[in-house]
Each structure stands twice: as C-alpha cells, then as structure tokens.
Amino acid sequence: MTEHSPLILLVEDEPQLRRFLRPMLRAQNYRLVEAETAREGVALAHSHNPDVILLDLGLPDGDGVEVTRQIRVWSPVPIIVISARGKEQDKVGALDAGADDYLIKPFGSAELLARLRVALRHAARGSLATPDAIHTFGDVRVDLGRRTVHRGEVEVHLTPHEYKLLVTLIHNVGKVVTHRQLLREVWGPGAQENHYLRVYMGQLRQKLEEDPARPRWLATDAGVGYRLRDEPAR
Amino acid sequence: MTEHSPLILLVEDEPQLRRFLRPMLRAQNYRLVEAETAREGVALAHSHNPDVILLDLGLPDGDGVEVTRQIRVWSPVPIIVISARGKEQDKVGALDAGADDYLIKPFGSAELLARLRVALRHAARGSLATPDAIHTFGDVRVDLGRRTVHRGEVEVHLTPHEYKLLVTLIHNVGKVVTHRQLLREVWGPGAQENHYLRVYMGQLRQKLEEDPARPRWLATDAGVGYRLRDEPAR
DNA sequence: CGCGATCTTGACGCTTTCTTGATCCGGCGC
DNA sequence: GCGCCGGATCAAGAAAGCGTCAAGATCGCG
Numbered sequence: 340m341t342e343h344s345p346l347i348l349l350v351e352d353e354p355q356l357r358r359f360l361r362p363m364l365r366a367q368n369y370r371l372v373e374a375e376t377a378r379e380g381v382a383l384a385h386s387h388n389p390d391v392i393l394l395d396l397g398l399p400d401g402d403g404v405e406v407t408r409q410i411r412v413w414s415p416v417p418i419i420v421i422s423a424r425g426k427e428q429d430k431v432g433a434l435d436a437g438a439d440d441y442l443i444k445p446f447g448s449a450e451l452l453a454r455l456r457v458a459l460r461h462a463a464r465g466s467l468a469t470p471d472a473i474h475t476f477g478d479v480r481v482d483l484g485r486r487t488v489h490r491g492e493v494e495v496h497l498t499p500h501e502y503k504l505l506v507t508l509i510h511n512v513g514k515v516v517t518h519r520q521l522l523r524e525v526w527g528p529g530a531q532e533n534h535y536l537r538v539y540m541g542q543l544r545q546k547l548e549e550d551p552a553r554p555r556w557l558a559t560d561a562g563v564g565y566r567l568r569d570e571p572a573r
Numbered sequence: 574m575t576e577h578s579p580l581i582l583l584v585e586d587e588p589q590l591r592r593f594l595r596p597m598l599r600a601q602n603y604r605l606v607e608a609e610t611a612r613e614g615v616a617l618a619h620s621h622n623p624d625v626i627l628l629d630l631g632l633p634d635g636d637g638v639e640v641t642r643q644i645r646v647w648s649p650v651p652i653i654v655i656s657a658r659g660k661e662q663d664k665v666g667a668l669d670a671g672a673d674d675y676l677i678k679p680f681g682s683a684e685l686l687a688r689l690r691v692a693l694r695h696a697a698r699g700s701l702a703t704p705d706a707i708h709t710f711g712d713v714r715v716d717l718g719r720r721t722v723h724r725g726e727v728e729v730h731l732t733p734h735e736y737k738l739l740v741t742l743i744h745n746v747g748k749v750v751t752h753r754q755l756l757r758e759v760w761g762p763g764a765q766e767n768h769y770l771r772v773y774m775g776q777l778r779q780k781l782e783e784d785p786a787r788p789r790w791l792a793t794d795a796g797v798g799y800r801l802r803d804e805p806a807r
Numbered sequence: 808c809g810c811g812a813t814c815t816t817g818a819c820g821c822t823t824t825c826t827t828g829a830t831c832c833g834g835c836g837c
Numbered sequence: 838g839c840g841c842c843g844g845a846t847c848a849a850g851a852a853a854g855c856g857t858c859a860a861g862a863t864c865g866c867g
Contacts, residue, residue, distance in 0.1 A: 415698065427681040427683050427684050428683075430683075430684050430687060431683050431684060431686075431687040434687040434688060434690065434691050435687055435690065438691075439691055439695075440674070440691075447661040449661050449662075449665050450661050450664050450665060452665075453664060453665040453668040453669055454668060456668065456669065457668050457672075457673055457674075461673075461695060498812080498813055498814085499813080500813080500814075513719050513721075514718060514719040514720065515719065515720040515721070532815090532816090533854095534815090534816075534817090534855095535814090535815080536855095537854090537855060537856060537857085538814090538815085538816090538856090538857085539814095540855095540856085541855095541856060541857065541858095544856090551856095552856085559854095559855070559856095560720070561732070561733075561822085561823055561824070561853090561854060561855070562732070562733040562823085562824070562853080562854065563720065563733055566719075732823080732824055732825085733824080734824080734825075735824095766826090766827090768826090768827080768828095769825090769826080771843090771844060771845060771846085772825090772826085772827090772845090772846085772847095773825095774844095774845090775844095775845060775846065775847095778845095779846095786845090793844070793845095795843065795844070796843075796844095808867100809866105809867090810865100810866090810867090811864105811865095811866095812863105812864085812865085812866100813862105813863080813864075813865095814861105814862080814863070814864085815860105815861085815862070815863085816859100816860090816861080816862090817858105817859095817860090817861100818857100818858090818859095818860105819856105819857090819858090820855105820856090820857090821854105821855080821856080821857100822853105822854085822855070822856095823852105823853085823854070823855085824851105824852085824853070824854080825850105825851080825852070825853080826849105826850090826851075826852085827848100827849090827850085827851095828847105828848095828849090828850105829846105829847085829848090829849105830845100830846080830847080830848105831844105831845080831846075831847095832843105832844085832845075832846095833842100833843100833844090833845105834841100834842090834843100835840105835841085835842090836839105836840095836841090837838100837839085837840090837841105
C-alpha cells in the first residue's frame, strides 16, 4: 500500500489552519489530500484510501464524530481528531466513535508530528490484517467502502436502516446478534421495540434472499436474535 | 490471550494515584498488575504479558522513556504514558520511543478510560482472528461466542432454555450442579419445579447424545442434580 | 407546498417454545 | 409380587415470538 510516502487526508474547514499544516506536512515528505466538509471528507477517504486521517470536529456541514463513525464501518485507518472543544465529554465521544487520538487546538507542531508517527506505526502494523471491505454471501456482494449492495450484477437499493442492520450483522458474521444489540446499533440506545427488527429483517430477506420465506443466510434464533450465516443453511 | 478480561499493567510510584486508579479500573472489570519502579515494570511486562501498560514517566529508579524503549524491543503492547511533565519535548520523546499515547496529570478518569479502550482496540486488532471460547465433548462442539452448537459438521438448533441449561453445565463441567442451582440459572430465582429439568435434559440428550437412552455425557445424579462429564461414561 | 421515499405502527395468522399432566420405567424395601 | 419413589418420555394446549401486509405519519428534497 505504501509504495510511496504516507498519504494524509486532512479534513479541515479553516483556511488558516490548512495554510499552517500544509507546508509542515509537506516538509516531512508526506503526501496530502484536503477536504473542507464532512461529506467531502468521507468521499475522499473512500476514493484515496489514506494512511492517516486528520479530522477537525467542527465542520460546516456536519459533526466530525459522525464522519468517524461512517469511516469506521469499513476502514480501520487511524483517525486523529483535532478540535477546539476540550471538554472530556467531547474526547470520550470521539474516541469511542472510533477515533484513535484527540488533539486540542492550539497544539504544537512537534506534538502533532509525533502523534502522526504513532498513527502511521499503527497503520503499518494493522495493514497486515486489514479486514475485507467487501463481504459476500450467496450471490450477494456488499461493498462496505462504497456502501453498495449487489445481487449478481444488479445493484440492490437498501434504505439507511436496512443497510445499517445488514452491516451490523456482517460485523458479526456467524455470531448470533441479540435483539438488544441490533436495536442499539441501528436505532440508537433508546429503542427497544423489537417489532422493528421483524419488519426490517423481512425487508432484507425480500431483497437479498432467493426464497424470502426460506432464508438461507439471514437466520432467526427465536427468542434471542438474528445472525448472518457464514455458510448457507441446508 | 484474552480468555478473561483485559489485563492492565500499572507502573506508578505514587501511592496516592494508585489508590485513585485501582478501584476505577477494577470497576471496569479490568484485571490489574502493579509495579512501583522501572525495573519492576519491565519485569512484570515480561512475566504477565499485559494487554495494555499504563506508565508513569517519573519513576524513582529510572526514566519511563527508557522503560518504553526496553519493552518495545520485544513487544508491541500498547503503552499509555501518564506524566506530570507537559512540555512538548517530553511528549515527542516518549511517543517516538514507542509509546502510543501521552496523558498529562491531572487527567479525567473518563478520558483515561476512553484512551484505554482505544489502546485495547488496537491490541485486539493486532492479534489476528481472535478465536472464540469453544467447548467440546464427544462429537459436540459448543461455540460460546457465536452461540452455536454442532454435532460433527451439522449444526444443532437449541432453544433459549436448552442452550442456557447447557451453558450452565459447561461452566461447571465435571461437577454436579444441583437442581436448585440449575433452576436459578436458567429460569431465574423464582422457579422451583424441577420437572422442567427432566424435560429439558431429555431434549438435550435427544439432540446431543448418540444414544439418548444411555447418555455418556449428560449424567444424572439422582436426588442431587445433573452434571456434564469431562470424560465419557463407560 | 407537494411529492416520493422511508419509517412507524397495528392487525392477524403462523411457528416455535414453554409448560403441564399423564404415563412409563427401574430400583428398592417389604 | 407389590407399592413407592425419583427419573424419563410423550404429547397437547397455552403462551410467546415471528413474518407479513398495509395504512398512516414523517422526513427530505425540490
């Protein structure tokens, strides 16, 4: 992956800070891609597959924490958050969402570079075991990076909830995932109406199973939860 | 490696801070080993192979940075440095010596715990493909992580009660588990009708034993309880 | 504001699981 | 042999859980 020098994705809306960071990183011989918005950041993370992401939390079009979560769905790339917000709550939120480090503005350039080196160390070691960004079962192919699902050649459209549900099952292939856990992952910590799950599992089966009435992959464990099989039933 | 909860090595000479951290970490169900000196820290890192090291820089018998360097010679275990020194120079030195994070005293407990979780995430990813806890007897394989049961190659479906009952027996493999205890574990504290047990043990034998009428693993101790043998009968 | 897509909710029939009672079995003391 | 006891087995009804459909509510976008 790193034939060349490490590639850094900088997601930052303040031109001032970018003008400060750009020459600093270039001077270390890092390659650099820049995004100014959350949306653009996620897109560039997809398309450029950087070795490290430097992410400002305060973006014009959305929360940086949400960016972190979205990237974490498919990539273990190290994410260093930089933020003006120094409250403990902010740090914990970002770190638990999947960030690897949290720097408070203003920060010293030497410290940033040192933490960047730590992140790159991790990336180098981690890349040996990079989880597959594409998951397949039967004739279904789920590209976690592109957020697309295909059956054979044709693309299948999934709604946001359907997709999140599927991703959660994929992250636990072979394991039974309890109702509680699925609800928490997909609907957030408040939900407990597991009637949702029946409806949405039904829709997933409708879209992904050959015979939705006799599912071979999306299995039910009555009274416990659901599970994506790693080998087909029957 | 992590059959149990994560093991943390705390290298810290101030008794005051240890008294603060100890209950906090224990409360998170982490296991804890403590060292008061640099020398002891390196020794315990060797002997206990912790999942994370919390390392104070200011130790009586040597520099924490040196400890980091020594451990890095042979182990990639995540090291979180905690230090009163907040100078950028200190951070860079520690991080470049191999530390993964650097916290300045005083720090909030929530932040420490969040950074600890980050470190544990890294540690977990380093050890490829964490195998589940699996228990086998005869041709039966119980995967406790996936909540699945196999006989030979074919999967056996167990209802929630059947599964709970089996797991309880597995947790006490080789030992007799009394009727009372089984009922409490599986049906909750209210139950006392041990007719349940006969029915459900029968179903388990039906599903798991070669000759359900002559069980070789799921043994009855008349008047006392049931027991999962650790070696087959006869 | 209006439209389509998505989400939520309720109703209903079906399947699985649980509970319970009836019956059977084998050992033991009388 | 007979009656008793704890355990095993079987089956049927009750209860809980599941799948499906569809009608509204809500959201997002133009």
